Amino acid sequence: MTFKVLSGPATVSGNILTITGPGTVVVAADQAGNSDFAAAAEVTQTIVVNIAPSYTELTSSLNPSSYGQSVIFNALVSTGGVPPTGSISFNDAGTTINSTSVTPIQKTNLVAYSQAIAAAWTSDETGSAAPVVAADSGPDPFGRTNALQMAFPAPGAGTSDSVNTVSVSGAFAGQSFTATIWLSAPSATSINLLLNEVGGSNASASNAVTVGTAWQRYSVSLTIPAADTSASSLNLVLVNQSGQPAATINVFGAQVENATSEGPYVATYGTALSGYGALASFATSTLTPGSHPINAAYVGDSNDAASTSVTLTQVVNDATPILSMVSSANPSVDGAQVTFTATISNGLTGAVTFYDGSTVIGTSALSGGSATLTTSALTAGSHAITAAWAGNADYNPITSATVTQVVSQVMPTLAWQHHHPSPTGRRSVRRNWMPRPACQATSLTRPLLARCRSPERKRFR
Secondary structure, three states: OEEEEEEOOEEEEOOEEEEOOOEEEEEEEEEOOOOOOOOEEEEEEEEEEOOEOOEEEEEEOOOOEEOOOOEEEEEEEEOOOOOOOOEEEEEEOOEEEEEEEOEEEEEEEOOOEOOOOHHHOEEEOOOOOOOEEEEOOOOOOOOOOOOEEEEEOOOOOOOOEEEEEEEEEOOOOOOEEEEEEEEEOOOOEEEEEEEEEEOOOOOEEEEEEEEOOOOEEEEEEEEOOOOOOOOOEEEEEEEEOOOOOOEEEEEEEEEEEOOOOOOOOOOOEOOOEEEEEEEEEEEEOOOOOEEEEEEEEEOOOOOEOOEEOOOEEEEEEOEOOOEEEEEOOOOEEOOOOEEEEEEEOOOOOOEEEEEEOOEEEEEEEOEOOEEEEEEOOOOOEEEEEEEEEOOOOOEOOEEOOOEEEEEEOOOOEEEEEEOOOOOOOOOOEEEEEEEEOOOOOOOOOOOOOOOOOOOOOEEEO
């Protein structure tokens, strides 16, 4: 018996048929006959190969963020088959803000049987009643019907209810692992993901998540201590903690991989398998303040269907600029001019208002990021001077740190005035007490240069 591919995306070697893409494959079988039997008529078999489904996930590196901060959006496509090609577009409220070609990545799912079939998952009762595991009537994330539904009763006081979803055996000392699982719920529901080792120090890590109505993939990561050479297995457990109400969770496709973060999901059927997915990233610092509904859409290729992620709401808060202020002379003298200079970051415009305590002493427009105010009206004493900028649509209002401006009183000086002997030879000495400045100064910029006459004069002969 010989086999051959008559048409379609496939190859054959012996009796092994390898599908290389979607489409219609026609395979023929021939029996040449022998000395006892005549050749058999060729028979054909038609196989329809559908395009593979895909699933796109979207994460943000910083949410919420502030205006002007860089945010990196990462889109992960799970296909599980051949390396995907094509691109991913990142969309804000339906408007494409970036389109990036995908980079194929390969991951290995260590779970021997990852599909959510009831017989492969076990219940582990730690509360007053065991969770009930049943087939879910709805589709899984890839549009098929492999998902499970888990009904957790409300735990008794001090207890919890859990389902030990998968277990992976092996040597784990000193390695990092990430476990993922697809979850959805009829309504928003809290559940705890627990990844723990059996043996060694029984190290564990958990992640409390709120599961929404749309399928999403949730993860938990754990690094096994290097000394835990006796650890024999890793368990991924769903836990309904004490104090939580009864919960119903739809579950699909657990994965455990030797990595610090999640890779593309790879379906396994009886043995650990490697498969492909793809990643695309987009960094931006131009999102305006407010809430942005962001999604990532994979366009698909000849082997993989298109898919769009669940919408992620990116919250961008107003940024807070930096505003500083300095004084040209501190301390200063009563009546002297002092210039205050305020400097603001980010090249912002507008006006800066200067305050002495809570009293406005002037306003100045920003130019090149700076605003100045010159005044000679500060009286003797200490003044708490601040500068304030009112904010705009993107930046919060800001007030500078307080500058304590010390204004000193003008201090009088005493001087001797000596008269030399008169031309007649008579000895005459005049000594006058002259307090300075005891009368009006000749210049505000030179307050200590005053021309005064003493109201009292003593003459010595």
